[in-house]
Amino acid sequence: MERLPPLSSLLAFDAVHRTGSVTAAAARLGRTHSAVSKQLHQLQDHAGVELFRKQGTGLVLTPGGRAFAKVVAAAFDEMRGAYATLTGASDQSTVTIAVSATFARVWAIPTVSRFNLDHPDIDVLIRLVGPLGSRELEVAPDLVMSWDRLLSPLAEEPFAVSLGDVHMGPVVSPAHRCSLSDGVLSFATRIDRRGAEIVWDNWSRLTGIAVEAGKVMSYDHSYLAFEAARMGMGAVIAPRFLVEEELASGALVAPAGFLVFKDGFHVRPYDTRHGKLTKNARLFLDWLKVNARLTDDGLPAAGPNLAETGVNRLPHL
Template identity: 40%
Template structure:
């Protein structure tokens, strides 16, 4: 059971008086009379049973209790106003918030997003680009798009919507001394991802090849792993779509064939909110576009 609250307009009047340090100025801001605001203050005093102001000459000065309550009211009104504005904007222009890795967003999603905008001009896609680690802490996105969901809770994995196959292979700069021999990938250095190191293990299981690399370096983003490979720092395992531009430009070469990972790309919906019709449209488009990209 929650405590009964005074009317919202009473709390708004009280917060305005404290913030503006004047009943008259608060009345002007709220579009009410001086008497109406004074009456609301008296009602709040009576309901709370505590004094919220001290006399200061002919005016009022909020005391410690008044300042504490005014701060709580201001925060609550600010949150309410912000959330109401979000809902109002959504009603006027539906929005889908999508969280994904910065590499996926810049390397594949954004270049293809114009097609979705043309098909659904009334739906806004709001991207949150982050690292794989931070994606696991995402709380506000309607959808989290990813390929590696092993680190997610079982309930999140169960809700995941499969989008398309993911295809991984080993890449390196032209001329880098990496080779396949006797069931092994041999290279001086292997490039690892700080937060999705399972890619190498999955690649080894899928291909049956063991990796022999005496040295390794790691980076927090796939984009950095690919840049390191382009710079000749080692071999990297990469999703084909994300490495395609470098492969086509000759900055990278495929040391191995690309092979599908079992789980593929997926979208994990928000834990508490049901999937909106707009989010469902985006999921369907994304699935079709990802599959077409490797067809």
């Protein structure tokens, strides 16, 4: 038997996540502060776990609440976009981006939420694509994100805009057997993203570090591969900005440091031939160039300072 909570409580929860406060969420939804607060408590009671806690005069999401909020936000964006397509209500005022589920959860949802604070009248819809972008989109997006330089080397794209350097390397739980000695990185299990197995060979070739693993396991999605690594099941190659929280907490470490791909994080128009964008898509792209660049350490611009994560840096590529 399914136990989904009332839709109204999820809408309130999503609005609080996007705006950062119950007061702003109430204004966004056209409801009273007490009504939104009541719906938040209704959701928490239904879930049976703590999603938020009081801090001063307001509420803050717990780590579990933040993780769930990102999933809820992505689901609502998907539904809004699908409904707009169904009803023919989609127009040039909406901006659509195509990203993977892992990228959406860690980077796209927080970034779009910040954009909405500056431009609440522009809806940015997130379309999820499968591994290697395998899912066909019924409606072409405005913008496409690209970051995996070990899988797709930089190509000449006249309309692409760089949002910073991409730092990539193997990450592993401290509990997993792993060693780096005499130019050989050894661990019990290598974790692959299915369809992207070549990244290990490319990383080894570019760094000069050989890789030895007792066995190999594969997952269809990056999120599953990263979670398996976090749980101590093996080592996976990841971009630093998608596993920053795990590195900061010590759940993951980067035993061989990170390769740095200069200007490797790209956003480009879906229309690669002419680079055409709607007015709002261009505005969003210009906002990204100023407000969403990765830091010099390869971290999200709005993320915590992770300078002390105990990882090494390898030369720029």
